Amino acid sequence: MAAELHVELVAADRSVWSGxxxxxxxxxxxxxxxxxxxxxxxxxxxxxxxxxxxxxxxGTVIAAVHGGFMSxxxxxxxxxxxxxxxxxxxxxxxxxxxxxxxxxxxxASAERRASVRLRAAAAR
Amino acid sequence: MxxxxxxxxxxxxxxxxxxxxxxxxxxxxxxxxxKAQRKVAASTPYATELTxxxxxxxxxxxxxxxxxxxxETATRAAVLLLTSDRGLAGAFxxxxxxxxxxxxxxxxxxxxxxxxxxxxRRGLAHYNFRERKVVESWSGFTDEPSYADAKKVAGPLIEAxxxxxxxxxxxxxxxxxxEFVSMMTQTAVDxxxxxxxxxxxxxxxxxxxxxxxxxxxxxxxxxxxxxxxRYVESRIYNAMLQSxxxxxxxxxxxxxxxxxxAGELINTLSRLANAARQAEITQEISEIxxxxxxxxDASAGSDR
Numbered sequence: 001m002a003a004e005l006h007v008e009l010v011a012a013d014r015s016v017w018s019g020x021x022x023x024x025x026x027x028x029x030x031x032x033x034x035x036x037x038x039x040x041x042x043x044x045x046x047x048x049x050x051x052x053x054x055x056x057x058x059g060t061v062i063a064a065v066h067g068g069f070m071s072x073x074x075x076x077x078x079x080x081x082x083x084x085x086x087x088x089x090x091x092x093x094x095x096x097x098x099x100x101x102x103x104x105x106x107x108a109s110a111e112r113r114a115s116v117r118l119r120a121a122a123a124r
Numbered sequence: 125m126x127x128x129x130x131x132x133x134x135x136x137x138x139x140x141x142x143x144x145x146x147x148x149x150x151x152x153x154x155x156x157x158x159k160a161q162r163k164v165a166a167s168t169p170y171a172t173e174l175t176x177x178x179x180x181x182x183x184x185x186x187x188x189x190x191x192x193x194x195x196e197t198a199t200r201a202a203v204l205l206l207t208s209d210r211g212l213a214g215a216f217x218x219x220x221x222x223x224x225x226x227x228x229x230x231x232x233x234x235x236x237x238x239x240x241x242x243x244x245r246r247g248l249a250h251y252n253f254r255e256r257k258v259v260e261s262w263s264g265f266t267d268e269p270s271y272a273d274a275k276k277v278a279g280p281l282i283e284a285x286x287x288x289x290x291x292x293x294x295x296x297x298x299x300x301x302x303e304f305v306s307m308m309t310q311t312a313v314d315x316x317x318x319x320x321x322x323x324x325x326x327x328x329x330x331x332x333x334x335x336x337x338x339x340x341x342x343x344x345x346x347x348x349x350x351x352x353x354r355y356v357e358s359r360i361y362n363a364m365l366q367s368x369x370x371x372x373x374x375x376x377x378x379x380x381x382x383x384x385x386a387g388e389l390i391n392t393l394s395r396l397a398n399a400a401r402q403a404e405i406t407q408e409i410s411e412i413x414x415x416x417x418x419x420x421d422a423s424a425g426s427d428r
Contacts, residue, residue: 010169012271012361030342043177044341045350069351071177073338078173082271082354 003037004056005075009063011084017061023054024077026070033070041073048112050087050120051079062087064120066113090121126404132397136390143386149212150379153372156267157307160369163268164304167365171358178355180338181348182320194319198295200237202259202284203228204277204360206301206367207247208266216302216310216374217246220367223312224300231298239284239294243277243364259284269368274361281360282353285318295319297356301363302370308377310370317359320352 007024009017025034027049035042048066055061068081095117102110205224207217224247228238242248242261251258260280265273287293297318302310340347 008169008173010173012167012170012358013163014166015169028341029346033341041338042341043180043338043347045347069174069177069347069354071173071180071338073180078177080170080173080177080354082275 003075005035005037005039005072005077007053007077007079009051009053009065009079009084010081012082016063016081016084017053017086019053019061020056021053021061021077022056023052024070024079025052026065026079027051028070035070035072035077037075039072041071043071044069046070046079046081048116050116050123051084052123062120062123064090064117066116085117085120087120087123090117092118092121095121126400128400129397129404132393132400136393136397139386139389139393143383143390146379146382146386150376150383153376153379156372157369157376160268160365160372161304164362164365164369167271167358167362171362174351174355174358178320178351181340181344181351195289195295198234198236199289200239200294201231201296201298202239202241202281202294203231204241204281204297204299205243205247206266206299206363207242207244207250208367208371209245209263210267211246212378213371213374214378216371217244217250219312220300220302221247221250223314227298227300227314231296236296241277241281266364266371267368269361269364271357271361274357274364277364278353278357278360282356299360299363301367302374304366304369304373307373310373317356318352320355 004020004022005024007017007019007021008015023034023036025032026044027033027047028044029047030044033042033044046065046068049064051063051065053061053063063084063086065079065081065084068079068084070080071078095114099111099114099118102108102114203224205220207220211217224240228240231238239259240251240257242251242258243263244266245263248258248261248263262273262277281297284292284294285297289295296316298314298316300312300314303313304310
């Protein structure tokens with residue numbers, strides 16, 4: 001059996017996803033980082049962006065995270081985000097509307113949130 | 125119906141109505157406690173993971189950060205007091221306020237100026253009534269706080285602690301909230317959030333675990349910079365959730381005893397009403413008997 005790492009994707013008020021994975025790709029402040037089993041312990045600050053998790057049964061889980069951290073040690077990966085949602089939970093039409101509205105209002109953070117969600121939804 | 129009896133009947137009706145209300149409030153509070161407890165549980169994974177990360181950075185690197193180093197002479201401290209918006213919760217609010225007052229007195233005895241920040245209308249009313257200065261206050265979300273609310277509260281506090289003391293910043297951040305121990309026990313506690321005591325944080329982390337040497341991405345300073353405000357937010361969020369759960373538990377208990385008291389009062393009043401009714405009947409009978417006896421005496425007299 002291939003090596004696995006245990007992933008916990010946690011938002012401030014709930015646990016979003018947890019399970020076994022073979023690869024996690026997340027965007028830190030200094031660029032995308034891919035973590036495979038037995039990686040050296042790492043603690044990074046996440047940018048808002050999509051996180052891709054390759055599960056050990058061959059599937060892919062994509063989530064949009066907005067600010068947070070990743071910490072990896074002992075083959076356990078914790079992804080902490082203030083808000084995080086799985087790509088399947090994202091309502092594309094609503095986010096497109098939100099994006100339009102944020103652009104019109106000049107709300108940069110809302111615009112970024114909506115576009116991150118849309119990117120995550122497009123990647124699923 | 126006699127006047128006495130009518131008064132008793134009226135009081136019984138009003139107490140019965142009050143009892144219905146307190147009973148309903150008790151049941152609402154009971155369901156809210158469960159909901160609030162569930163929220164506390166849902167926020168726990170984030171808090172524990174964050175605590176682990178903070179401990180890892182704090183112990184695994186020799187980085188100095190304004191939020192973890194203790195200034196040699198602290199001259200000003202911020203106290204965040206968490207109360208509720210509504211009363212009817214027994215001693216819940218007054219206990220929290222009392223704890224905050226004690227903490228303030230202690231800090232002032234140590235020669236520190238105290239800036240007070242208040243959450244909840246009850247606490248604010250207490251300070252306003254005494255015309256004491258409150259730096260900032262928030263209300264309207266104490267029953268069901270969300271993470272966004274915690275961020276809103278944490279923002280100005282983090283700002284204040286990052287500012288130089290000379291420019292009106294603070295050196296320490298304390299928080300006073302009501303800890304939810306169990307359904308029956310809630311205690312008002314105070315704690316220092318910042319500067320961080322790493323030993324204390326380390327104690328909260330799971331025991332018997334050797335923290336690995338992390339590689340920091342992009343650097344230990346940047347990670348700490350981003351991590352500590354989140355840590356403060358998460359602690360405030362947790363305190364707000366516990367405070368909400370405690371408030372509902374206190375309301376439930378207060379309303380339960382109010383309902384019990386109303387029941388007792390209804391019993392006593394019913395007995396008094398029964399006695400009054402009985403006395404009325406007895407009096408009526410004796411009046412009738414007396415009247416007929418008088419009539420009989422009178423007719424007997426006229427016959428003669």
